[in-house]
Amino acid sequence: MKRVEVFQFSTWSRTPVFLRRMTDEFLDFIVGSVRANHPFLPLLRELFGQIRPVRSVTVEEALGGGGPAHIGRELRTLQSEEFHWIMRDGFRDDERARFLNDLAGGGLDWSGAAPAPEKPSLGVMINSFHRFSGEESLRRLRELAERHDGLLIGEGNNKSLRQVIGMTLIVPLFILLTSPFIKPFRWSRLFWTYVIPALPFLIVWDGVAALFRLHTPEQLLELARRTGRHDYRWRAGKLPNNRGGFIIYLLGSRR
Template sequence: MMQVFEFEDQKWFPNFIRESMTDYLRYVLNTTNFYRPTTLLLYDCLSQSHVNYCVDLCSGGGGPIESVIKNLKDEHALEVRFILTDKFPNKEAFNFIKKRLPNNIEFIESSIDAVEVPTELVGVRTMYSAIHHFERETIKSVIQDAIKAKVPIAIFDGSDKSLLTIVIIIIFHPIAFFLFTPFFKPFKLSRIFFTYIIPVIPFCTIWDGVVSILRLYQPGDLLKIVQEVDNNYKWKAGKVRNNLYMNITYLTGFPENN
């Protein structure tokens, strides 16, 4: 895996910049319904576990969770509750989403590490647009922790590891920031200043976006990892294409005795 840092992973990185970056990601993922093709995969995990709870790891600013909830309801008539967690929880964003979907959202205010999830947080563990942040051994620990808790896990990450995707990021993100920043919620004056006056937020987001593409895992990479930790789980990995013609890598697993 390529050893290049992402700003939002660094402990020293200003939290208000990180939160503005994850708010932007939430806006893009939900507006485009980026992860819609993964709905059936998550539904299968929920069906196998006979629960309607998901514990979302590395939630950032909420990611695509609003659209995921809507997709499950529209396509499978399933009302699901998500517990949002993160190592650097964006509490303001979590509160914003909870107010919009009070019957579907809970969140943990304290820092939650994906490799050591509290046992009282029960449900299908999900991870969107995050697995590329981790080294191989850390991914193994994330999976081992789910196996130890005997809960299903569903990991989704996009998009394509290609030069074209990098070019699209470099072109699209500045335009999107310029046009849509005033509409990002919750509204923050700091976001306006550090987008239009001193464009720190767009720069860091573009940098992290390019690095994310370089660090993407392929389905085969993830299957090799689970083969080292498999403990009576049924695993499935592959790619699905969304309405933007981008591929999403997925890995799902659940105890075979469910």
């Protein structure tokens, strides 16, 4: 399936904060329910083994979908030494930052600053790289390679007709069935789900758009080649996501 940069509400500056937050809360519920980020643990374990000891991990675009916060407790077991965990995002949402901090077991740095990370360091983007246009993707990848000693770019889905059908038929039903049980409970979530169904529309639209915007492993490797970082080892591919599909990843580490 060719990559198409379909519009997403989650990256639109005019999307109300409360709708963006409730969209992310639904994604948290899904990711936590199906352990969607756990397939990335072997890749992170590999990076921690190559770059030891890791002193800092910077998560880019950290608010959307929670990123590695869902596997924060497991991530801390990958090495005995402590590391500085920096969370960065272009949007600011203090309430959501507190939720993700609790989810990860505390210790997340949401200062918003972009200091030179303690070395050796890792840069991580999970379920967010598809949001960028072609040239912006290249710029962000170059920045990650420049700032860090290793990096992981991961997407929890792969582009396929099966995924598109699931997103358009199954996800809306799942939203209707689970909205009252998503934490924290909000009357506003029920209103925007059942009275004015803006929330299901936003979630399904952005989910389908994300599938069309995904890079294939071959496209990720081509972006890596275009960074000009010959001091990096690059690998891209797919791994089972434990839900009948695959995750897509790009792994990079300094030689």
